Amino acid sequence: MAASRGLCFGLARLGARMGRSRPPLTHRRGVSSCIDPSHGLTEEQKEFQKVAFDFAANEMAPHMAEWDQKELFPVETMRRAAQLGFGGIYVQPDVGGSGLSRLDTSVIFEALSTGCVSTTAYISIHNMCVWMIDTFGSAEQREKFCPDLCLMEKFASYCLTEPGSGSDAASLSTSAQLKGDHYILNGSKAFISGGGDTDVYVVMCRTGGKGPKGISCLVVEKGTPGLNFGKKEMKMGWNSQPTRAVIFEDCAVPVANRLGMEGQGFNIAMRGLNGGRINIASCSLGAAHACVQLARDHLLVRKQFGETLSNNQFLQFKLAEMATKLVASRLLVRQAATALQENRSDAASLCAMAKLFATDECFSICNQALQMHGGYGYLKDYAVQQFVRDIRVHQILEGTNEVMRMIVSRNLLSEI
């Protein structure tokens, strides 16, 4: 029976459906383990997760190394993902979104990330932008932008950071002067994911006085005169998405493109980031999950001192610690997602805690998985180094882990 399965089923089918002959990471053992990410999910969530895992294994994992090495922005693959509903996961269905919860979203991004962290992270940033337009936009703005974005006919970028304002985001200086029915933008944004290749830019800029209350949110479309881009940055990871400075030189943007009220921009940006932090943390979870499995498989195969590494107690214990930290991170991220969905009062703090904890722990997990591979872990032939390089930046963007500590401590120490 076991032999005939391979013969009859044939590698042709496996070849057609999957770019490589190795089965998807989660499925090989068959019996679910303590780190199985489907534990505790509803039947429906398990279905979403399965589609995401299958898509990651078949459409992303076979290409993740090439996308990284050649710095390719996989537009067609992302559009295929959008066909399945991954372009606007928590966007409302009336404008083309899938209308799912933050927890469903976390589960999906975690699964997709096992196929390629960089691409999944970009998809999550795109999702965040579409959500902002969906939530704060007028009926006209939602109709105009969301349907194309949900299908990834058009791609979006989130523009908050500037050369002079990173963690101190509220001090941003890109100005937007009102002239008739247009705002004239001057200034520049730094480190913009997708910058130069995307179509819709959600830009936080200063329409009023200093501080957060003077900031508004404008949607700027590619091709607007005065919208320029810097050189493509060369990065340690996240190479399947281009990163560029976005430069505004007397760039005229219609007032009709403003999301929400003047002075509401900072709030919109931060509301977007709460979800963005869960998404990024979820991407880290996926990478760590993949790396724990890679490490496990390596320990069962590699022999030194006359036996497989899996017989070495230090490595057994190390693997157990990695698994424990992974599950702990996952629980915190999922709890934060639920809190955000329910609009709980602790949602923002929990999102910050989840981002802080999960990105730090998961980086450590991936790094240890690399160490367990020995010299092989350092070679680009092995996926583990790409997971390490790709998730390193998750501890920095969408609010550095230092800023996450600021948010949490403020919540604990405020007198209110």
Add this chain to the structure above:
Amino acid sequence: MSGRVLVGVKRVIDYAVKIRVKPDHSGVVTEGVKHSMNPFCEIAVEEAVKMKEKKLIKEVVVVSCGPQQVQETIRTALAMGADRGIHVEVLAKDYESLGPLQVSKIMAALAKKEEAQLIILGKQAIDGDCNQTGQMTAALLDWSQGTFASEVTLEGGQVKVVREIDGGLETIKINTPAVLTADLRLNTPRYATLPNIMKAKKKKIANVKPVDLGVELTSKLEVLRVDEPPQRQAGVKVETVDDLVGKLKEAGRI
């Protein structure tokens, strides 16, 4: 013409899982093991859904026989685009001995009840590898059969089927009603989309018992023992062609 297609789907151990034989050699370990829809059944569902999208047929009804868990498999088919499901309840102890003959009797009874014009099945299941259910169902119904289909075209009251056979590809034209069994290259099954997974929740799955269909489940087959295939032995190197012929004769191969 009812425009209704019946698709049979089977819940099997996932193709990627390493199979282990039970210590008592009565079967393979299924408890706690990952299961999914038989890959050839996925192809069958895809073909039916494609026919519906082309408006060649009106309704896709998906059927699975087994205990409670097969409902997951039916839901997956609904998420791929099937309209409704039928769960033929078979208790765990009867499921052990459920084979192609019993399933084909069930499918035949359902086809009559549902007034189906086509039945599409996978060519075989990756656990039993029997490759019998489609053929038996056609015989019980006295319907045409187009098995190992790698291409299917509906033409009025007939079906043109390109079959994968040992000699290559064979094209036949058969009358409906017919039973088709899907081979590997018939199509590439779609991923379920998020909206379709949510829509599938609202689609109906009816529960039916074999006794209601007049089908008796007792099997005349008894599994005596299940063993792993023998471990692959090391080969022997020979120096000349004469040595090779000699060795083959010794082993009784020629």
